[in-house]
Amino acid sequence: MGDGAETKQGILARIRWMSAYMNPALRRIADRVLKAPEEVKSISIKDLATQCEVSESTVTRFVREIEVTNFQHFKILIAEELSQGLGGGHLTTDRHVYEDITEKDDTASILSKVTARYAMTVADTRAGLSADELERAVTAIEDADVIGFFAMGASLICVENALLRFMRVGKRCLFFRDLGIRQISTSTLGPKSLAIGISNSGRTISTVDSLRDAKVQGATTLCITSFPDSPIVRHADISLFTPTVTGVIGSGEYHESMVSKIAQLQVIDVLYSLYAVRNFGSAIEGLVRTSDVMSLTRY
Known part of the structure; x- marks a missing residue:
């Protein structure tokens, strides 16, 4: 750097x-x-x-x-x-509605701060991702008969992106928005399955518990989080870390980073691209097949 x-x-x-x-x-x-x-x-x-x-x-x-x-x-x-x-990681006299944005910011300031924060997040994510862990993650995706996703809050955006990417190239994916059914779904996973838990803080109870239960069922587990000392990491066979940490000192419970979704989306798109390149022929077939289906939804 x-x-x-x-x-x-x-x-x-x-x-x-x-x-x-x-x-x-x-x-x-x-x-x-x-x-x-x-x-x-x-x-x-x-x-x-x-x-x-x-x-x-x-x-x-x-x-x-x-x-x-x-x-x-x-x-x-x-x-x-x-x-x-x-x-x-402590509260200051200024209250923030989005990262470092306060009531004192005007339109130009907000535009500059949000844009700069996004650009910084993308660059830092690129710089810090472990190539070895990415390779392990893609191998786990290749070997999985089904990928189960677990997330809540802003991390749901990442899951929606992952479903679109991987289902289009032929990977079977599992995700339920209903919290109860989502918890039950871990019982359907097994040694050939991959469970992916996404949580910026790494402390979201339902996501952490789902990854833990999936591991008990014998599934390979992967987490995407910003906090290496968070509970979710203890239940992950593979960990991919994003740099979107706002409260650096103190607990990860301080609050979720508002731009964590940008880093998470980047990680998913990198994993998807690596998988698609490794399985180029079948990936192209899947894209062509699903394009025909998706064309029916457009004028």
Whole structure:
């Protein structure tokens, strides 16, 4: 990402996001930083290493892992972010109706903020998705006799997109809007099935429970979330992380990111495209066949 990336995405958001892919030693450092960044901004590298039970060289490796030039620069970035109020997961005096939009914003400001937030989300999602995890996810899609989707709220938009994409290329998909039937549907899944749970916070009870129950039934499980420390990850064989984290410090329960749907849609479209390319012949046949059906719905 280079030095310019620090202004594109907050350093604390990046740490929380990237920590999902770190080894245990680096993850301890990430957890310590996120727990009390106001302390870390003035700590020595020796003290941080001692608190995390790692060597100073491991702290240096952590700093490089998050693509910051050195430890001193790392502390400066944290201090700047905290001083600007970008890292806190606590409520401020301004109430926000959409990400960082308040009652003080006018039309031009809102247009600029929403557009910039969307562009940032797309770029950060592209930068942070794990190629290895994407490959595992596509293999699971290929091997599945049926894909069961589980989501609520804004994440339903992602499910609707996924249904359209994968059903058009011949994959059997399962999704019920009724919460009770959706919970029951997990009993129909088995070792040849794939259950996909989508939740930005990773804490939506029905989605987490559905993925857990599907795993008990022997299904392969996949989650799409922004929080690597959320409950849904514990029940997922494959995890794909999106960077749309607003309350970086503190619990993922703070609130759902309003632009999480953009990252989720991007992930689904990447998975669909990878699957379609791997199965090009059958995918084209499916698109042609469903195009004939869809043409009947248009003048």
